[in-house]
Amino acid sequence: MQILMHKRLKISGLLLACLFFANESKAQSQQALEDLGYLLNDALFFSDQYITPATDAAVYQAASGWMTSPKKRKLWDVTLGIHTNLFFVPKRDRSFDIKNSDFQFFQIEGATSANVPTALGNDAQIYLVGDLDGEEIRLKSPEGVNQETIFYPYLQGSIALPYGFEILGKYSTKTKLKKGDYQVYGFGLKHNFSQYFKSLESKKIHLAALVLYSKEDISFDFISIPTQYGSLGINRLNGLVDTWQFQVNASKEFGNFELMAGIIANTSNFKYKVGGERGEIEDVIPLQEILNIKLEEIYKTKTNVMGEVSGRYGFKKFYFQPIVAFGKFVNTNFSVQYEF
Numbered sequence: 236m237q238i239l240m241h242k243r244l245k246i247s248g249l250l251l252a253c254l255f256f257a258n259e260s261k262a263q264s265q266q267a268l269e270d271l272g273y274l275l276n277d278a279l280f281f282s283d284q285y286i287t288p289a290t291d292a293a294v295y296q297a298a299s300g301w302m303t304s305p306k307k308r309k310l311w312d313v314t315l316g317i318h319t320n321l322f323f324v325p326k327r328d329r330s331f332d333i334k335n336s337d338f339q340f341f342q343i344e345g346a347t348s349a350n351v352p353t354a355l356g357n358d359a360q361i362y363l364v365g366d367l368d369g370e371e372i373r374l375k376s377p378e379g380v381n382q383e384t385i386f387y388p389y390l391q392g393s394i395a396l397p398y399g400f401e402i403l404g405k406y407s408t409k410t411k412l413k414k415g416d417y418q419v420y421g422f423g424l425k426h427n428f429s430q431y432f433k434s435l436e437s438k439k440i441h442l443a444a445l446v447l448y449s450k451e452d453i454s455f456d457f458i459s460i461p462t463q464y465g466s467l468g469i470n471r472l473n474g475l476v477d478t479w480q481f482q483v484n485a486s487k488e489f490g491n492f493e494l495m496a497g498i499i500a501n502t503s504n505f506k507y508k509v510g511g512e513r514g515e516i517e518d519v520i521p522l523q524e525i526l527n528i529k530l531e532e533i534y535k536t537k538t539n540v541m542g543e544v545s546g547r548y549g550f551k552k553f554y555f556q557p558i559v560a561f562g563k564f565v566n567t568n569f570s571v572q573y574e575f
Contacts, residue, residue: 267368271520273340274365274372275529278458280337282472282507283533285377286455288328289354289415290474291537292564293451294503296322296385297419298480299543299560300568301403304493305443305484307427308395315392316554316572318405322385323565329356329379340365344373352379354415354455354472377457377472380413387417391570399427403447415455423447423480439488444481451476457509469526471511478503484543493547498540499560505535539563 300318308314334348343349344362352359356379365372389407396402406420429435429442457472484497507530509523516522541562548555552575558568 270340270365270367274367275526277338277340277365278469278526279529279532281333281376282457282509282530284331284333284353285457286354286453286472286474286507287505289453289455290451290476290505290507292322292324292328292355292385293417293419293453293474293476294478294501294537294539295541295560295562295564295566296320296387296417297421297449297451297476297478298499298501298539298541299566300391300558300570301405301423301447301480302425302443302445302482302484302495302497303391303393303554303556303570303572304495304547305425305427305429305441305486305497306488306493307399307430307441307443308393308401310395310397312395313392313575314572315390315575316570317388318391318568318570319386319388321567321569323567324355324383324385325564329353338363338365340367341372351376352381354379354453355385357381358414374458377455378414380415380455382413385412385417386410387419389419393425399430401425401427403445405449409452415453417454418452419449421447421449421478441486441488442483444483447480449478449480451478457511469509469511469523471509473508473510475506475508476503477506482543486547491549493549495543495545495547497543499543500538500540502536502538505537506530507533 330350330352332350335342341363344364349361351361358378358381360375360378363374363376387407387410389405391405393401393403403423403425407418409416409418423445425443425445427443429440452475454471454473457470478501480499480501482497482499484495486493486495508527539562541560543560545556545558552573554572556570560566
């Protein structure tokens with residue numbers, strides 16, 4: 236409660252100070268201060284509803300495909316793979332409902348309620364209108380990526396260490412989405428446990444656990460609002476996700492084919508920020524800074540549990556592996572690996 240009060244006081248102080256020093260050049264009133272406060276509250280509400288499905292999905296996209304095999308590898312063996320990840324966007328997460336009572340500043344033009352796309356939705360748009368110190372503000376709601384599937388490639392590699400340990404890493408360049416970008420990278424440590432049970436090893440059954448950390452950065456085109464005080468530079472919205480993950484996988488070999496299943500549990504911290512092109516209003520009011528302080532109110536932590544199944548086929552030193560992870564979402568992954 237004290238932290239929340241401190242943030243609100245900081246925001247109010249920034250607005251009041253900026254308006255005070257701007258009085259020489261612009262006739263900004265107490266009403267303008269209140270209107271801006273309401274506008275920021277509406278932006279906070281809309282940001283949460285708009286980007287949360289995308290950051291939830293980002294966790295699934297980054298979670299699967301880490302453990303290509305629970306087998307104990309030979310010391311210093313290196314595996315390098317090219318992975319392609321395909322995420323199917325569920326219909327329930329492509330849009331959300333809004334109504335006029337949800338807003339303090341804006342109203343829906345020509346309607347009392349509407350269905351609008353999330354960041355994972357289509358490119359449908361509506362107009363929102365409001366009054367900023369006597370001036371009408373009219374803007375289009377942000378579009379979604381307008382993709383039923385989200386595809387991105389990445390590299391993943393591992394090195395076998397002593398005592399059945401293995402260090403892993405993955406990295407994707409920034410992948411361009413329609414109206415956005417996505418990037419993930421991380422590292423993990425695997426340990427093989429079946430080495431302690433000779434009866435399992437003799438039956439070609441393998442068991443291993445993995446702990447890892449990953450970072451997901453997902454961003455979308457947001458809104459640009461022209462006003463008599465200049466444009467409001469909040470045309471980029473980022474979701475930053477830090478994930479710690481633990482998983483256990485078991486497999487059974489059938490000649491050159493290995494069948495694998497696992498359970499994944501992870502905890503993710505979600506943070507959000509606005510950015511993009513600097514708005515003209517920043518000469519008067521540090522709006523991006525103020526809204527980023529407010530966005531701390533919707534920071535969240537979530538825990539996910541999901542299953543994973545895969546099959547891995549080896550041909551000489553090449554391996555081909557499809558993987559499916561399932562839970563709240565379904566995520567698929569296919570990789571081609573080479574063992575040095």
